[in-house]
Amino acid sequence: xxxxxxxxxxxxxxxxxxxxxxxxxxxxxxxxxxxxxxxxxxxxxxxxxxxxxxxxxxxxxxxxxxxxxxxxxxxxxxxxxxxxxxxxxxxxxxxxxxxxxxxxxxxxxxxxxxxxxxxxxxxxxxxxxxxxxxxxxxxxxxxxxxxxxxxxxxxxxxxxxxxxxxxxxxxxxxxxxxxxxxxxxxxxxxxxxxxxxxxxxxxxxxxxxxxxxxxxxxxxxxxxxxxxxxxxxxxxxxxxxxxxxxxxxxxxxxxxxxxxxxxxxxxxxxxxxxxxxxxxxxxxxxxxxxxxxxxxxxxxxxxxxxxxxxxxxxxxxxxxxxxxxxxxxxxxxxxxxxxxxxxxxxxxxxxxxxxxxxxxxxxxxxxxxxxxxxxxxxxxxxxxxxxxxxxxxxxxxxxxxxxxxxxxxxxxxxx
Ligand code: SF4
Ligand SMILES: [Zn+2]
Numbered sequence: 086x087x088x089x090x091x092x093x094x095x096x097x098x099x100x101x102x103x104x105x106x107x108x109x110x111x112x113x114x115x116x117x118x119x120x121x122x123x124x125x126x127x128x129x130x131x132x133x134x135x136x137x138x139x140x141x142x143x144x145x146x147x148x149x150x151x152x153x154x155x156x157x158x159x160x161x162x163x164x165x166x167x168x169x170x171x172x173x174x175x176x177x178x179x180x181x182x183x184x185x186x187x188x189x190x191x192x193x194x195x196x197x198x199x200x201x202x203x204x205x206x207x208x209x210x211x212x213x214x215x216x217x218x219x220x221x222x223x224x225x226x227x228x229x230x231x232x233x234x235x236x237x238x239x240x241x242x243x244x245x246x247x248x249x250x251x252x253x254x255x256x257x258x259x260x261x262x263x264x265x266x267x268x269x270x271x272x273x274x275x276x277x278x279x280x281x282x283x284x285x286x287x288x289x290x291x292x293x294x295x296x297x298x299x300x301x302x303x304x305x306x307x308x309x310x311x312x313x314x315x316x317x318x319x320x321x322x323x324x325x326x327x328x329x330x331x332x333x334x335x336x337x338x339x340x341x342x343x344x345x346x347x348x349x350x351x352x353x354x355x356x357x358x359x360x361x362x363x364x365x366x367x368x369x370x371x372x373x374x375x376x377x378x379x380x381x382x383x384x385x386x387x388x389x390x391x392x393x394x395x396x397x398x399x400x401x402x403x404x405x406x407x408x409x410x411x412x413x414x415x416x417x418x419x420x421x422x423x424x425x426x427x428x429x430x431x432x433x434x435x436x437x438x439x440x441x442x443x444x445x446x447x448x449x450x451x452x453x454x455x456x457x458x459x460x461x462x463x464x465x466x467x468x469x470x471x472x473x474x475x476x477x478x479x480x481x482x483x484x485x486x487x488x489x490x491x492x493x494x495x496x497x498x499x500x
Contacts, residue, residue: 086135086136086139087139087140087141088134088135088136088139088140088141089140089141089142089143089177090126090127090130090134090140090141090142090143090173091143091145092118092122092123092126092142092143092144092145092160092164093118093145093146094117094118094144094145094146094147094149094152094160095117095146095147096146096147096148096151096152097117097152097153097156099147099148099151101181101217101218101219102217102219102282103216103217103218103219104215104216104217104247104248104281104282104283104286105216105244105247105275105276105277105278105281105282105283106278106281107278107279107280107281107332117156118160119159119160120159120160120162120163121163123142123160123163123164124163124166124167126142127142127163127164127166127167127173130173131167131172137171137172137173137174138173138174139174140173140174141173141174141175141176141177141199141200142164142167142168142173142175142176142177143176143177143178144160144164144176144177144178144179145177145179146179147179147180147181147204148179148180148181148184148204149178149179149180150178150180150181150184150185150189150193151180151181151184158192158196161176161192161193161196161197161198162196164176164196164197165196165197168197169197174199175197175198175199175200176196176197176198176199176200177198177199177200177201177202177238177240178193178198178200178201178202179201179202179203179204179240179242180201180202180203180204181203181204181219181220182203182204182205182220182224182225182227182228182229183219183220183224183228185201185203185227185228185231185232186231187231190231190232190235190237193237194235194236194237198237199237199238200237200238200239200240200268200269201232201237201238201239201240202239202240202241202242202269202271203225203228203229203232203239203240203241203242204242205222205225205241205242205243205258205262206218206242206243206244206247207222207243207244207247207250207254207258208222208225208257208258208260208261208262209222209250209254209257209258210222211249211254212247212248212249212250212254212258215247215248215249216247216248216249216283217282222261225241225261225265226261226265229241229265229267238268238269239265239267239268239269240267240268240269240270240271240319241262241265241267241269241270241271242270242271242273243258243259243262243270243271243272243273243307244273244274244275245272245273245274245275245300245303245304245307245337246274246275246294246295246299246300246303246336246337247275248283248286248292251295252299252303255303259303259306259307259310262307262311263310263311263314263316266314266316267316268316268317269316269317269318269319270307270311270316270317270318270319271318271319271320271321272304272307272308272318272320272321272322273320273322273323274300274301274304274322274323274336274337274338274342275294275300275336275337276323276329276333276336276337276338277294277333277334277335277336278329278332278333278334279332279333279334280332283335283336284334284335287334287335288334294335294336294337297337300337301337301342301345301346301349302349304321304322304342304346305345305346305347305349305350305353308321308343308346308347308350309350309415312414312415313413313415320343321342321343321346322338322339322341322342322343322345322346323338323342325340341389344385344389345389347385347415348385348386348387348388348389348392348393349388350415351378351382351385351386351388351393351415351417352388352392352393352396354415354416354417355376355386355393355397355404355417355419358376358417358418358419359374359402359419361419362419367419367421373402373403373404373405373425373484374397374402374403374404374405374419375404375405375406375407375419375420375424375425375428376404376405376406376407376417376418376419376420377406377407377408377409377412377417377418377420377424378406378407378408378409378412378416378417378418379408379409379412379413379414379415379416380408380409380410380412381408382408382414382415383406383407383408386406386417387406405425407420407428421498422485422491422494423491423494423495423497423498423499424498425485426479426483426485426491426495427495427498427499429479429480429483429485430446430467430468430476430477430478430479431462431467431476432462432465432466432467433466433467433468433478433480433483434460434465434466434467434468435465436480436482436483437454437457437468437478437480437482438454439480439482440454440480440481440482440483440487441454441481441482442454442480442481442487443456443457443468443478443479443480443481443487444478444479444487444488444491444492445470445472445473445475445477445478445479445492446477446479446492446493446495446496446499446500447470447473447475447477447496447500448470448472448473448475449489449492449493449496450470450472450473451487451488451489451492452471452472454480456471457469457470457471457478458471459471459474461476468480477495477499479492479495
């Protein structure tokens with residue numbers, strides 16, 4: 086599994102003044118790492134990580150290529166020793182798009198850097214200017230092109246909900262990033278820290294941020310669409326930190342922001358599936374709707390504190406989620422009755438005992454529950470048909486009709 090050895094490099098003496106950045110808070114609280122720190126981190130990781138060939142040394146914290154050159158080279162040469170055959174996979178850095186050119190890329194390449202992340206933040210010049218980024222959208226396009234042409238992995242970071250960014254500007258950013266098709270993306274909803282220009286604009290009423298739900302919706306859309314396009318979303322939401330929790334005066338922060346986005350994505354996709362089924366006349370008057378999702382994604386689909394189940398309950402639908410192989414991340418499939426009922430043919434001992442009538446969807450026989458005398462999977466028990474011996478028994482306590490027609494429909498689907 087991929088892992089990073091993260092080394093935080095505060096942006097020493099940054100000449101910029103982005104409206105959302107509180108350099109004092111960040112640089113004041115962090116110690117500058119030096120070559121010994123890099124070596125110590127690498128040596129420590131060598132003894133700990135499972136797969137060193139899939140581990141990268143990551144210099145994070147802002148604008149790596151804009152820090153004093155000697156200092157940048159000190160850090161890179163310390164890391165370079167640990168990269169290559171039998172050692173770590175490579176080095177990742179993050180930087181500003183206006184600090185990328187051919188010369189810098191040559192240096193980075195010679196020191197084993199393999200991935201470069203750019204703080205694009207927005208692809209609207211209006212928004213970049215209003216937030217005093219000091220670079221243009223064209224800088225992002227140009228730097229992205231150069232990074233690609235030089236064979237590096239490209240990452241883009243975007244911020245959602247910046248000052249003067251409305252839906253049009255958010256769409257512009259989303260569309261352009263999609264068109265650039267970076268290898269990775271980080272999605273950061275804006276967090277307004279005290280002592281920043283954004284905090285002043287917020288206080289004066291000049292900056293009227295979007296609502297949390299709007300930003301959540303935009304972030305979820307980006308997360309879903311980038312994932313589908315094969316762009317790895319390596320971050321969605323700022324991670325919890327002392328700085329954020331103490332110094333935040335506004336904006337969009339939630340300690341589990343990504344999970345919120347994932348829950349929303351699943352809910353939207355379930356709604357789309359329902360609409361389609363309704364239009365195609367596939368919705369039966371059945372008591373529950375069963376959605377299949379990718380294995381391991383049950384909790385994402387159900388939502389935090391089962392929010393999605395509650396949401397559908399509010400609409401009068403009882404929703405269940407089941408996991409299946411062959412379904413992609415964030416994809417959902419509404420099971421039809423014959424598929425959904427199949428869940429009740431496994432570990433069904435209690436259910437069979439509660440049923441009034443049972444049927445077998447292999448041989449089609451209908452019989453009384455007490456005729457079942459053989460079970461597999463001792464304990465929870467899976468009933469075997471008393472006529473054909475197959476584990477395909479459905480009891481009416483499942484809520485599904487034990488009728489000739491329905492058993493036939495299940496037979497067609499499963500055999
Ligand atoms: S966010 Fe802007 S002001 Fe802050 S360190 Fe990066 S470039 Fe400098
Ligand atoms: Zn049978």
